[in-house]
Amino acid sequence: MAKFSLFFTFIVIISSVFGDEYHNHKTKSLRKTSKAFNEAEKTTEYWVSQGQDKLKELVNRKYNNNNAKNVIFFLGDGMSITTISAARTLLGGEEKNLYFDNFPYTGYSKTYCVDAQVADSACTATAYLTGVKNNYETIGITAKAKVQDCDAHVNKELWTESIVRWAQKTCKATGIVTTTRITHASPAGAYAHTVERDWENDFEVSNNKCDADKVDDIAEQLIYNIEGKNLNGKDLIEEWKSARGSKASYIWNNIQLKAIDYENTDYILGLFEHDHMKYNKDVVANNLGNSEPTLSEMTEAAIKMLQKEENGYFLFIEGGMIDQAHHYNYAQLALDETDQFQKAIEVAHKMTNNDETLIVVTADHSHVFTYNGYPPRGSPIFEAVEISDVDDLPYTTLSYANGPGYEFMFDTNGNRKNPATFDFKNYKLQYPATVPLSKETHGGEDVAVYATGPMAHLFNGHYEQNTIPLIMAYILKVGPYAVDEKCTSCATMPILILTLVMILIVKLLK
Ligand SMILES: [Zn+2]
Incomplete structure (x- = not known):
């Protein structure tokens, strides 16, 4: 004990002689002076009154204890807290807020999966959409199913059910919007059950030595899970259109999206690319706005469609290209895609009523991205x-x-x-x-959750990621908290999907 104290004293003396060597912001910098953002920031009054304004807002905040009629769930794929902090500077300064920074309630979610410290988008999608943690690379199936186990894939006893299905059972409209392939891991969490996230088409299934006649790939599940058919080799888009009838619309460009006749349309399948959608900056640089809608435009169309359903709706919206950009170390694109994502959230919030629509914003996992040094x-x-x-x-x-x-x-x-x-x-x-590494990896730390609307305060605190859909289900009165599941035949429910599937195109060509 005595030795310990001596050692401690020694450290204190050393540091008082040499200064704080760990936070040496007096080293050389290419920009020595800070840009003065606001002269008032140099005063005590500015900071105290700014803090007091926030405190007043907190003290006067009233819990909204309504149940929600609608839920819009925004997922920024790979949108780590570092990404959020860095993206604020794109709005004009460190002090600016992304739209969802202003949401009243925040929490943290732990993202590891059952068999992995650092998660992928497959096990996290299972957690945040079905309420169950499972194995890396698997979707909509419990951790009893090992990756690429053909028999487990078709064992329905192992399937987990998503909040999209829960909402459909209570006669709510549902929609999925993403900037990635609609068969990619995050959106697949809404409708698929698979022991391998890469089984987006039956070639991949056969490639892993499973029988593609028995093992439905993700694209097939997108179109047929609702009706339980197995239609290998068929034209999935045509099958979708004929199953939905005259009020179904298949679109593939932004001009068609803008021309939707909402009164006479009940189902939309919008596939705007042959793979993931393009980065926003590429769309702008190449003037492709007529072919590819922005995430905000897809969000607006989805809400206009779903608002027609008087029982309410559940809408899942993914900003999927944040993750893609990080994997290539494209820091500028990752932040621009985060900006696109927050703009879509603003569109959704302004189109809906805070008393009846819960909006939740989170990420599936982090990235190994840093915002560092002591720049002015x-x-x-x-x-x-x-x-x-x-x-x-x-x-x-x-x-x-x-x-x-x-x-x-x-x-x-x-x-x-x-x-x-x-x-x-x-x-x-x-x-x-x-x-x-050929591709940058995800990070293992917690991600943030932001919420506004009915019972948004329940998202406060720290929890496992799989808690998120259970909280949403409680507030929306669906799934484990449903009072009445009148619509167990889900085929009648509108489903709206906006983005693209290369796999579907592959099937058309066969
Ligand atoms: Zn990723």
Whole structure:
């Protein structure tokens, strides 16, 4: 004990002699002075009154104890807290808020899956849509099912049921909107049961030595799960149209989306790309707005459709390209896609009534993305601002722990490259990564949950990710909390899906 105290005293003396070596923000920087954002920030009054305004809002906040008629669930794929903080600077400064930053209630969700420390989008989709944690790479099936186990895939006793199905059973309208392939892991969590997320088409099923006649791929499940048919090899889009009747509309571009006759349309299948949709910046740069809608435009169309259902609705909206951009170390695109995502949330919030519509915003998992150094306030976030006191080279404020950006971190001799030579105007610049990997990985820490509307306060605190759909179900009175499930034949319920499936196109060509 005595030794311990001596050691502690020694440390204190050392640090008082040499200063705080851990937070040395007096090292060299390419930008020494902070941009003055607001002169008032230099005063006590500014900060105290700003804090007091927030406190007043908190003290006067009233719980909204209504049940929700509608739920809109926004999922920013890979939208880590670092991503959120960095994206705020795109709005004009560190002090700005993304639209959902203003939601009254927040919580944290733990994202690990049953057999993995760091989750993928398949096991997390199962957690946040069906209320059950399961194994990495599997969707809508319990952890008793091992990955790529053909027999487990078809064992319905292992299937978990999603909140989309729960809502349909209580006669609510449902919709799925995503910027990825509609058969990709996150949206698949709404309707599919599979032991392998890559079984988006029957080629992949056969490739893994399962019988594609018995094992339905994800695209088939999208179209047929509702009616329980097995129609391998058929034209899925035509099958969807004929099953839905004259009020079903299949669209594939933004002009058609804008021309929807909502009064005479009950079902929409919108597939706007042959793979994931394009990054927003690519759509803008190549003037492709007539072919690809923005996430906000898809959100608006989905809400207009679903609002027709007097029993209410459940709508799942995914900003899927945040994750894709991070995997390539495209930091600028990840933040731009986050901006697109928050704009869609603003559209949804302004189109709906806070007294009857619960809006929940979260991410499935984090990424190994950092926002680092001690750059002065208002520094350009995408540039190299600070200078290392070890190799005397500048370093970027944004970087990754791993990924293809390794190439931009070190030269062939293992020396760090000088980021001052990078083309920061190129939005597809790959940000430096420490460990070389062909694709950057997810991160294992918690993600944030934001909520507004009926009983949004229930999302406060810290919980396992699979709690989220159970809270939504409680507030919406569906699933385990349903009073009456009158619509067990789900085929009659409107389902609206906006995005694209390469797999469906593949089937058409067969
Ligand atoms: Zn991912």
